[in-house]
Amino acid sequence: MTDLATENWKDSLMVEPPLGVESNQPLSESRAKRPIEIARTRLLVAGTIFALCFAVLGVRIVDLAVNDEAEIARSTTGREAGTLGLARADVVDRNGMLLATNLPTVSLYVDQTKVIDPEDAADKLHAVLPEYSRDTLIKRIAGDARYVWIKRSLTPEQEYQINRLGLPGFSFEREERRVYPQGPLFAHVLGYTGIDNRGLSGVERGLDRSLAASDRKTPVMLSLDLRVQHILAEELSRAIVDFKGVGGAGVVLDVDSGEIIAMVSLPSFDPNGKKQQDDPNQFNRVTKGVYELGSTFKAFTLAMALDYGVVDLDDGYDASMPIRIARFTINDDHPENRWLSVPEIFMHSSNIGAAKMALDVGATRQRAFLKKIGLLDSIKLEMPEVGQPQSPTAKEWRDISTMTIAFGHGVAVTPLHLASGIATLVNGGFLREPTLLKRPAGVPAPGTRVLKAETSEIMRRLLRLVVTDGTGKKASAPGYLVGGKTGTAEKSSATGYRKKSLISTFVGAFPMNRPRYVVLAMIDEPKGNEATHGFATAGWTAAPLVSRVVTRTAPLLGVGPLDEDAAPVRHEMMVNELSSGAKLASF
Amino acid sequence: MIRPGVLVWIGAIVLMAITLFFITYEVQSVEKEVAALNREAIAQEEAIHVLRAEWSYLNRPERLSSLAERHLALQSVAPGQLIAAQHLDSLPVPKLAAQGDERLQDLLKRVVGETEP
Incomplete structure (x- = not known):
């Protein structure tokens, strides 16, 4: 019994051994081994699963402690440094000078349901915002709307004062305001935005998509040069004051890239101030206004006749008698009353000669030519204000149209068209779309050849001739070899042409041996003064303006002065085909 | 009776808990610091942005030329001087x-x- 009992005790001991205790009882070894093995394995599996669970929990604890905290912290601060959360990209000039930017401001709104005493609140607010009458404020404050604007874009001082009033229901919201540090100088080019930061006019409208795009870190770089723009605007406004004009337009254009370096329309307006959509000063005379630009068109007439091979430089026309056609008479403004060679027609700006020349080319070819150099279609520009040129339809384009268009009446284009057309005449004959965006340096701009290279070469000489010996002498800027063409046109109105309302234009390029820039100046309704002996024509008003602009801007544009009287330069600009005996300096 | 192995484990757990506790606090304080620096950086960026606008406003060519006229006896460069x-x-x-x-x-x-x- 005892034996058995002992045996039993031993057995029971063997069946449930304490964990980790090894038995070396030889008696029960074979019998007890299997269950122990099974138990161990189970224990191991369970232990591993628990260990894994705890490991996961542990990792999660560390994760919560370290990482999640970070995310919460980040989400509470809003955004990270280095990402200025502005709603609109900056606009800079070609040298990176700031032209338009967004500045943070605060706006005041009211939750009308939370206002206790609207009249009292209106009284207090009226003291801080005197521009709003008490009644207006009450109307905005009383009611049960949750969100009503009181005033957008407060000054920091106003914000402080309103904060100090401690009115319940009133709150501020951070907003952004578009600011134009250069003021009226770029008003027409840049345009402006509405209160919601959407572009309404100018480049702001034309490039609205890229300015408001999600990648707003890089500013939009325009082709304009702040310094040149300033000089052009300054000289133009001085001329407008001097000649009591009603307005003016100016363009500086890179002939090789089509980049617009400066573009001024006067009078201007303040883009930072209050803007009325119907303000006449917002009218862009450079890109939107279409004008009959007068004799400047003779440059195209000559280029056309030369390019088609209709005339050579030693041909000429009899300009001694006015042309009478239908009920019109075509006269010369600077009459020579004799046979004029082709260069003389240009340099004395003979209407008769140009009309006869155009007639020889013919209406169809004239229309095709003007179309080819882009004068009959509106220019695609990075802004919505582009004018559609006015011209007769192919059917209406009769001989009389051909003759008047030859000297710039009958086709109305924008000053930018004229500048672009002249650029084509002098840059070797390539038509390039003008652009307001800076082009990468060193990459040739795309262009289509519309003129023979020889025609362009002759036009350079002829344009130079106008400045050395013709109607544009006052455009000369010694050292910079200016060439160009004057144009004085009578403004057309419902009752016909008005003798006293002129558009005086000078369009030139420099340096003429290798033209780099076109400069255009137009004065709207100039009146002669004592200094000009009463003349308001382009040669007296617009030409000297171009001279000053070239002298001041050429060093900035990287054009060095050259000796105009040096033999090689004279040779390059030589025009031989002038009538012998004709006085070169005749005006 | 507690075995040494268990002791080691308990010790490890306590040690880890304490370490975790301190790490948590350290992380929190570092996060706060980062947030503060971030805020400061943003404020500075905004200030720089506003100052750039002001710099551009003060450098209007119109203003510079009137200042130059008033304070300097300089003239525009004539072509012959280049x-x-x-x-x-x-x-x-x-x-x-x-x-x-x-x-x-x-x-x-x-x-x-x-x-x-």
């Missing part, structure tokens, strides 16, 4: 330099050196 660097020899400057003005000599060397690679 000369290409390789033509410097035709000016009296080299002669002056030869007479011993060292600064002028240096300047001349630099200008001519830049244009003649």
